[in-house]
Amino acid sequence: MMLFGSLSIGKLAAATGTKVETIRYYESAGLLSAPERTKNNYRAYSSQHLARLSFIRRARALGFSLDQVQALLGLSDQKDISCSAVDLIAREHLAEIDRKLKDLTTLRSELSSLIVQCGHGKISECRIIETLAPEAERQK
Amino acid sequence: MMLFGSLSIGKLAAATGTKVETIRYYESAGLLSAPERTKNNYRAYSSQHLARLSFIRRARALGFSLDQVQALLGLSDQKDISCSAVDLIAREHLAEIDRKLKDLTTLRSELSSLIVQCGHGKISECRIIETLAPEAERQK
DNA sequence: GGTGACCCTATAGTGACTTCAGGCTTATAT
DNA sequence: ATATAAGCCTGAAGTCACTATAGGGTCACC
Incomplete structure (x- = not known):
């Protein structure tokens, strides 16, 4: 219909x-x-x-x-207007993507080295938790 | 106070x-x-x-x-519980980051080749707009 | 004629905050 | 001493880009 x-x-x-x-x-x-x-x-x-x-x-x-x-x-x-406005939006977006890629890459390496450190023991010796804890805590 | x-x-x-x-x-x-x-x-x-x-x-x-x-x-x-639960969360998260990195990388190359195509002419010849348009439209 | 797939509207929920309205308290400058 | 700016409080609404839910009407097929 x-x-x-x-x-x-x-x-x-x-x-x-x-x-x-x-x-x-x-x-x-x-x-x-x-x-x-x-x-x-x-x-x-x-x-x-x-x-x-x-x-x-x-x-x-x-x-x-x-x-x-x-x-x-x-x-x-x-x-009939210029293509450059479109180009500008696309370029700005590309810059944004590059920022995100950079952040994610840094993050990935931090996280993966965290995982490697984990000795699969008890929480009390867990490097992941320890690394996430603040400076003061880590020095205990 | x-x-x-x-x-x-x-x-x-x-x-x-x-x-x-x-x-x-x-x-x-x-x-x-x-x-x-x-x-x-x-x-x-x-x-x-x-x-x-x-x-x-x-x-x-x-x-x-x-x-x-x-x-x-x-x-x-x-x-006093095992560190492996922490490890699991971290590993899942790492996999998630890898997925995002892959997507962003693909996206980046698509978008940047789009930008290269832009000849800075009028919208009517703009490759960015054209590439985003659907198949049917592109064949005009 | 029944039943399941499809369509409609209006409203609320998601995540992780941010902003706003309206009103105290404290610190600084004159 | 007083004005005013900065900091604190609560509660509610707004953000983005949808997704889900409730409660209903319609359609295709057997």
């Missing part, structure tokens, strides 16, 4: 690998425009909606925040 | 690099026990609190969730 050429929310969800609830959430958040409704009040999505949601999901998968996606979407709607 | 040898919430915050609000949050979340109060109802923290909060902050900085910190804290209180 769907309109010709339109998708139910479930089909759209399946087509984009999104949960139904998430699609409704994007609508309420203003990222995806409210689609037409069938006579039964079911959402009926067009191929424009499919394209837009695919864009959102790809950008999200690349780690852009919803605000950044919103900005990207706004820019992509104005086909 | 603080009790002898005790710290105000502000001092504790400064000593551990934590925000005052976050300390109150940890108390409400049950991670940090409620300290004594001065006659003016100000929180007065002991060195035990300082040690505990330092532990929490270090574990958080290593990316343990509050639940994991809670578990670690519970274990460290029982000094």
